[in-house]
Structure formats: C-alpha cells, structure tokens
Amino acid sequence: MTRWNEKTSRALIEETHKRGETLTMALRALVDTFGYVDEAAIAPLMQTFARSRAEVLGVIAYYDDFRTTPPGRHVVRLCQAEACQAVGARELTAHICAKTGLSLGQTSDDGALTLEGVYCLGLCANGPAALIDDAPMAELDKDRLDAKLAALKL
Amino acid sequence: MTARVYIPADMLSLALGADEVAKAIAETAKAEDTDIDIVRTGSRGACWAEPLIEVETDAGRVAYGKISKNDVPGLFDAEFLQGGTHEKSLGLTEDIPYLKNQQRFIFKNCGLYDPCDIDAYEAHGGFAGLRVALQKSPKPITEEVQISGLRGRGGAGFPAAIKWRTVLGAEDPQKYVVCNADEGDSGTFSDRLIMEGDPFRLIEGMVIAGFATRAKNGVIYLRSEYPIAKTVLRKAITRAKAAGWLGTNIKGSGRTFNISLFVGGGSYVCGEETALLESLEGNRGIVRAKPPLPAYEGLFGKPTLINNVITLCAVPDILAKGGAWHASLGTGRSTGTMPFQLSGDVKYGGLVEVPFGMSLRALLDDFGGGTRSGLPIKAVQIGGPLGAYLPPRLFDTPLTYEAFAALGAGLGHGGVVVFNENTDMRAQARYAFEFCAHESCGKCTPCRIGAVRGAEILAKDAPDLALVEDLCEVMIDGSACAMGSMTPVPVQSAITHFPDDFAAQPQKMAQ
Ligand SMILES: Cc1cc2nc3c(=O)[nH]c(=O)nc-3n(C[C@H](O)[C@H](O)[C@H](O)COP(=O)(O)O)c2cc1C
Ligand code: SF4
Ligand code: FES
Numbered sequence: 068m069t070r071w072n073e074k075t076s077r078a079l080i081e082e083t084h085k086r087g088e089t090l091t092m093a094l095r096a097l098v099d100t101f102g103y104v105d106e107a108a109i110a111p112l113m114q115t116f117a118r119s120r121a122e123v124l125g126v127i128a129y130y131d132d133f134r135t136t137p138p139g140r141h142v143v144r145l146c147q148a149e150a151c152q153a154v155g156a157r158e159l160t161a162h163i164c165a166k167t168g169l170s171l172g173q174t175s176d177d178g179a180l181t182l183e184g185v186y187c188l189g190l191c192a193n194g195p196a197a198l199i200d201d202a203p204m205a206e207l208d209k210d211r212l213d214a215k216l217a218a219l220k221l
Numbered sequence: 222m223t224a225r226v227y228i229p230a231d232m233l234s235l236a237l238g239a240d241e242v243a244k245a246i247a248e249t250a251k252a253e254d255t256d257i258d259i260v261r262t263g264s265r266g267a268c269w270a271e272p273l274i275e276v277e278t279d280a281g282r283v284a285y286g287k288i289s290k291n292d293v294p295g296l297f298d299a300e301f302l303q304g305g306t307h308e309k310s311l312g313l314t315e316d317i318p319y320l321k322n323q324q325r326f327i328f329k330n331c332g333l334y335d336p337c338d339i340d341a342y343e344a345h346g347g348f349a350g351l352r353v354a355l356q357k358s359p360k361p362i363t364e365e366v367q368i369s370g371l372r373g374r375g376g377a378g379f380p381a382a383i384k385w386r387t388v389l390g391a392e393d394p395q396k397y398v399v400c401n402a403d404e405g406d407s408g409t410f411s412d413r414l415i416m417e418g419d420p421f422r423l424i425e426g427m428v429i430a431g432f433a434t435r436a437k438n439g440v441i442y443l444r445s446e447y448p449i450a451k452t453v454l455r456k457a458i459t460r461a462k463a464a465g466w467l468g469t470n471i472k473g474s475g476r477t478f479n480i481s482l483f484v485g486g487g488s489y490v491c492g493e494e495t496a497l498l499e500s501l502e503g504n505r506g507i508v509r510a511k512p513p514l515p516a517y518e519g520l521f522g523k524p525t526l527i528n529n530v531i532t533l534c535a536v537p538d539i540l541a542k543g544g545a546w547h548a549s550l551g552t553g554r555s556t557g558t559m560p561f562q563l564s565g566d567v568k569y570g571g572l573v574e575v576p577f578g579m580s581l582r583a584l585l586d587d588f589g590g591g592t593r594s595g596l597p598i599k600a601v602q603i604g605g606p607l608g609a610y611l612p613p614r615l616f617d618t619p620l621t622y623e624a625f626a627a628l629g630a631g632l633g634h635g636g637v638v639v640f641n642e643n644t645d646m647r648a649q650a651r652y653a654f655e656f657c658a659h660e661s662c663g664k665c666t667p668c669r670i671g672a673v674r675g676a677e678i679l680a681k682d683a684p685d686l687a688l689v690e691d692l693c694e695v696m697i698d699g700s701a702c703a704m705g706s707m708t709p710v711p712v713q714s715a716i717t718h719f720p721d722d723f724a725a726q727p728q729k730m731a732q
Contacts, residue, residue: 081478088499089502089503090503090504091500091501091503091504092483092503094486095445095484095486116503120531125505126503126504126505129486129488129505129506130485130486130487130488130505130506131486131487131488132445132485132487133486144585148407148408148604148606148656149407149408149565149602149638149649149652150407150408150564150565150636151407152563152640152649152652153565153566153638153639153640153641154435154565154566154593154594155643157648159277185446185487186405186407186489186656186659186660187405187406187407187408187409187446188232188446189232189233189404189409189410189446189447190232190236190267190410190564191407191408191409191414191564191565191636191638192233192238192268192410192562192563192564192567192570192571193233193236193268193269193271193408193570194564194565196236198446201448202235202236203232203233203235203449204236205234205236205237206237212629
C-alpha cells in the first residue's frame with residue numbers, strides 16, 4: 068500500500084475520468100493504491116465526476132470494499148458464507164475474534180490488524196477459507212490460522 | 222527428453238501452496254541437473270486433490286494429488302518425472318473416476334494448458350465456434366442458440382436466445398454485451414475456474430454474442446474477490462487482441478468487438494443484473510425497476526445483453542457443433558450440461574460437469590463420496606444463499622430446472638453445499654436473514670426491514686414461527702428482486718424439513 072498523498076490521488080482520479088470510466092472505478096483505484104479513500108479525495112471526486120458530496124459518500128458507504136479510514140497494516144478476511152460454515156467457519160471466527168480481541172470489521176488500536184468477514188471466496192470445496200493480505204488461504208483450522216497470524220509478526 | 226510437469230496456478234491451488242511446490246520442483250531438478258519444463262495451468266476442478274500436479278508420459282498424463290512442497294524429494298526419489306509410483310499417485314489423469322465419469326464440454330480443456338497460451342487454446346479446438354459465427358449473420362447465430370435450448374446459468378434459467386433476439390432487434394448504434402462474473406453465490410466457483418483456467422473460451426463466447434446482437438462493446442463485471450481471474454483475463458484479452466480475435470476488423474471480417482474489465486466492490490446484490498448496471502455506471506448498486514428490460518435500456522440506457530460466464534462459455538461449442546447437438550444433452554427443457562460445484566462438508570469437493578438429469582443422490586454419492594467429517598449428511602443447500610435446504614429423503618430428485626422448481630427450490634448457479642448432522646438448521650435460517658439484511662440494497666421495505674426482523678425472531682429462545690411465515694409472505698410478495706423474494710426459500714425450507722431444530726431452545730448471542 069502507498070501512503071496517502073494528494074498528488075497521486077488527484078492523478079488517479081483524473082486518469083480514471085480521462086479513460087471514460089466511472090466514479091466506482093476511481094474509488095477502486097484509490098482503494099487499491101491507498102487501502103482507503105481519504106477525506107481529502109472527496110472534493111476532487113465530486114468535481115471530476117459532477118456528483119454531490121452525498122452521492123460520493125453514498126457510493127463509498129454502499130460497497131464493502133470501500134472504506135474511509137486506513138485499514139490495519141495486515142488485513143485478515145475470513146469467509147462467513149455457508150460452505151465454510153459447514154466446515155467450522157463460525158468456530159474459527161469465534162477463535163480469532165477471542166484471540167485478537169477484535170470483532171469483524173474492527174482494526175486494532177495499534178493499527179496492526181484489521182479483521183473482516185467476507186462472503187465467499189470461491190474456495191468453497193476446501194473451506195474454511197480466508198484472504199490474508201490478499202493471499203488466499205484454504206483448509207484452515209485453528210492451528211494453521213494461528214501459525215499464519217504468528218508469521219505476520221503483529 | 223525434457224520432462225514436462227503441469228502445476229495448477231488457480232486461486233485454490235495457490236491457497237494450498239502450489240507456488241511453493243513449483244519452486245521446490247524447479248530447484249530440485251536444477252540441483253539434479255535434470256531438464257524440466259514446468260507449465261502452470263488452470264485447475265482440473267478436482268478440488269479435493271489440489272494441488273494436483275501432472276507429468277507427461279508416453280501413456281498420457283500421470284497425476285499426483287494433494288502435493289505439498291514436503292512431498293517433492295519423495296516424488297523425485299519415486300522418479301515421478303517418468304511417471305513413477307508414489308503414495309500420492311492418482312494414476313493416469315484421464316482415468317481418475319471423478320473426471321472420467323463427467324461429461325465435460327465447457328470445462329474440457331480447463332487444466333490442460335497455460336490459460337493464456339492462445340495457440341494451445343486453438344490447438345484444442347478453440348475459436349472453432351467463432352470461425353463458424355464469422356460466416357454467419359446475426360440471425361442464424363441466434364437461431365443456433367435457440368435450437369440449443371441454452372438457458373442462463375446465472376441463476377434464473379432464462380432462455381438465452383430470447384434475450385439475444387431482443388437485443389438484436391433493438392435498433393441502436395451503441396449496444397453492449399455484459400458478462401456477469403460477479404459469482405456471488407456461496408458454494409459456487411465454476412466462473413472462477415473457467416476464467417482462471419480457460420479465459421479464451423469466455424472471450425470467444427462474448428465475441429459471438431457481440432456478433433449475434435450487433436454489439437461492439439463488451440464488459441466483464443468481475444467480483445473483487447477473484448484477483449487471479451483479473452490477472453488472467455487482462456492477459457488473455459491483450460493476447461486475443463494481438464492475435465486478431467478481438468478488437469477492430471476481427472480476422473479480416475470487418476466486424477468489431479472490444480472487451481473491458483470492471484472489478485466490483487464486494488456487494489452481493491450487484492450480481493443482480495440491473496444493480497450491476499448501476500454499479501458499472503458508477504452508482505450504488507440499487508436494483509432498477511423493470512421494465513424497461515436491460516435488453517432495451519441497459520448500460521447507459523443502451524440495449525444490453527447480460528449473461529453469466531458459464532452461459533457465454535457454452536456458446537462456442539453450440540456454434541461449432543450445432544444447436545441440435547447441445548439440445549441432445551440433458552432432459553426436457555433442461556438442455557446441455559451443468560457444471561455443479563460440490564462443497565461444504567463433502568469428501569470429494571469440486572467441479573462436476575454432467576448433463577442435466579442425474580439425481581442429486583448420484584452427485585452426492587458417486588462424486589461427493591459422503592462427508593469429509595464422516596458424519597451423516599443432514600441437509601444440502603442448492604443454488605447459493607437464496608437456495609433451499611433439502612433433507613436426504615429428497616435426494617432422488619433429478620437435477621433439472623423443472624424438478625427443482627416443483628420442489629419450490631432451484632438449481633441457481635449449480636452450487637451444492639453439504640451439511641452434516643451437527644448442523645443447527647435454525648442457525649442456517651437465521652443466517653439467511655442476516656445475509657439479506659447485510660446485502661439488501663434498501664429499495665424495498667419488506668427486504669430491508671423484514672430481514673432484520675426475521676433474524677431477530679429466530680434469535681429468540683422461543684421463535685414465533687407464524688410470524689416468520691407472515692414475514693416471508695410479505696417478502697415474497699413485496700420485493701423487487703430475488704434477494705428479498707427468495708431469502709424465504711432457505712428459511713422456509715429449513716423450517717419445513719427440519720421442524721425439530723426450531724423448537725424452543727436457548728439461543729447463543731449473535732457475534
Ligand atoms: C441478488 C441477486 C444476485 C445475483 N447474482 C448473480 C451472479 O453473481 N452472477 C450471475 O451470473 N447472475 C446473478 N444473478 C442473476 C442475474 O440477475 C441475471 O439473471 C443473470 O446474470 C443473467 O444471465 P444468464 O441469463 O446467463 O443467467 C443474481 C440475481 C440476484 C437477484
Ligand atoms: S428485494 Fe432487497 S435487494 Fe432486491 S431490490 Fe428490493 S431491497 Fe433491493
Ligand atoms: S463459502 Fe467460503 S469460500 Fe465459498
């Protein structure tokens with residue numbers, strides 16, 4: 068992830084617009100680059116895409132992928148959907164929540180870890196599944212997940 | 222002779238360490254001064270055996286299943302490069318019963334070669350359908366699709382040809398073909414496997430759809446949870462353009478078709494076609510009122526064909542082999558094959574492409590092999606989060622659109638999730654409401670509020686089931702899309718088939 072900066076942010080927004088792409092794509096570019104949409108990017112987004120502040124904020128709020136605060140340095144996204152439930156995703160989620168003291172959607176105070184739920188990663192035949200910093204994980208159990216977390220050196 | 226080793230690089234295999242395996246094999250071969258050629262492929266869809274690696278031998282490809290990097294020294298000791306026997310040997314890939322007993326055409330090449338190797342695609346019959354389409358005007362292409370009986374594989378099972386014809390008939394210089402690659406249904410991964418494993422098939426299907434409707438622009442709406450598919454599709458689109466199968470003046474025909482890729486934002490409802498269009502236009506994914514149908518007024522108000530990935534991937538063979546060939550597969554009005562996806566507590570999870578008509582029990586027993594845990598099966602959920610929970614006594618139902626509609630259920634996108642006897646069906650019903658509450662776009666009150674109330678009621682120690690029933694009625698009648706109108710399907714089927722789980726009982730707090 069790149070640290071947020073005005074210049075890159077503006078460039079990303081302008082490039083998206085020049086390519087004839089829409090607001091959702093500009094938000095995607097910002098989130099892929101910085102991990103979130105900074106408040107200072109809202110005004111340029113409004114201007115470039117001729118949208119009100121409420122519209123821009125509404126679009127950001129609608130999508131699970133878009134956020135307005137920086138995520139933790141590491142992001143663990145655990146699948147919560149049915150095929151993973153069938154092989155213990157609920158228990159695994161309870162385990163990691165208890166271990167980290169976070170509930171889904173929260174970031175630790177030191178900014179090291181964000182825990183999120185996700186609804187299916189397409190790894191359903193080999194659940195429970197997760198994404199850890201965008202790397203896919205499957206056939207998880209408590210031990211494997213603990214080992215992966217330990218490797219992050221939170 | 223240089224030994225050739227095939228190692229999958231799809232998202233699941235990567236999750237299970239396929240890159241480490243490839244690295245270990247390359248390093249060991251180098252240390253032993255052995256020439257090898259490692260080809261990274263898509264997945265064969267035998268998810269239970271991933272990472273499944275293969276070696277080319279005179280007798281055919283020999284497979285080794287569930288390989289980790291720790292197995293690599295042993296594989297070399299067993300002379301696997303010559304097809305030697307090892308405790309993880311699966312024999313000749315083509316003889317593995319799980320694969321041999323399928324009847325694949327959509328997935329027949331998945332896992333055979335580097336997904337972005339356009340020459341390999343062509344050598345395996347790729348672009349034969351598009352070649353036929355290049356010789357035809359739009360109407361005969363659509364007629365072939367009509368004869369095939371192809372129905373949409375995204376969930377609703379709507380006849381593809383009707384949509385195609387409507388878009389063709391809508392006069393407008395600007396039209397779109399949108400591929401729905403949002404694959405939001407839990408328990409489904411066929412779109413992912415084909416996009417990661419044989420992307421040119423999707424591209425070919427989209428170009429044919431473009432020719433058939435006189436649309437020049439295509440968009441793939443890909444869910445953000447599929448990063449590998451994004452990389453593979455990008456590369457494949459570039460290569461298809463370079464080879465003249467995409468872009469302006471395709472293969473000298475004077476016809477044009479372009480494809481762009483759009484990555485979604487993590488919303489289930491954006492898989493609904495009109496919400497998807499809103500999302501593409503840069504808005505919140507709020508479902509549009511129909512009419513107008515997207516075929517008349519779709520993306521940016523222009524006539525738009527929207528089809529699922531698998532629907533479009535069935536098209537090349539329909540053109541190459543004829544619609545009648547496709548119609549001869551399956552039963553009744555469920556023609557062709559369906560790539561079912563087995564997941565959850567199942568021993569042999571993975572992709573099973575078979576003609577419609579096999580019984581659910583045969584799918585679960587002959588392919589699934591029972592549960593991974595060894596416990597008896599309590600229920601399966603078919604067709605994603607809006608699909609029914611069915612008990613074993615209904616497992617003899619044939620897998621056809623008609624038979625499942627008669628049960629008040631559906632096949633959806635072909636996901637089959639297995640639950641063992643320890644499953645609390647009330648928790649599953651409650652989850653269906655919670656998921657709806659989380660994903661609802663908010664347009665209809667019964668969906669937005671009903672789902673929240675439903676989850677609350679089912680969280681009570683003694684749930685008022687009559688009230689749940691009333692709520693479901695209101696949601697069915699008063700919702701603009703299937704999110705609201707079909708959330709009652711898992712709820713009501715769970716209550717009907719597993720009444721004991723809904724008796725008064727202390728409930729754990731929600732997380
Ligand atoms: C809530 C909801 C989610 C949907 N999600 C998907 C999806 O992820 N993929 C898909 O192809 N169709 C999905 N659909 C169905 C689409 O609205 C549409 O019917 C389909 O894309 C049409 O393509 P087909 O005719 O080829 O199936 C969804 C529908 C609803 C109501
Ligand atoms: S049923 Fe739900 S998701 Fe569908 S349009 Fe209505 S509120 Fe939106
Ligand atoms: S349900 Fe968890 S990966 Fe699909």
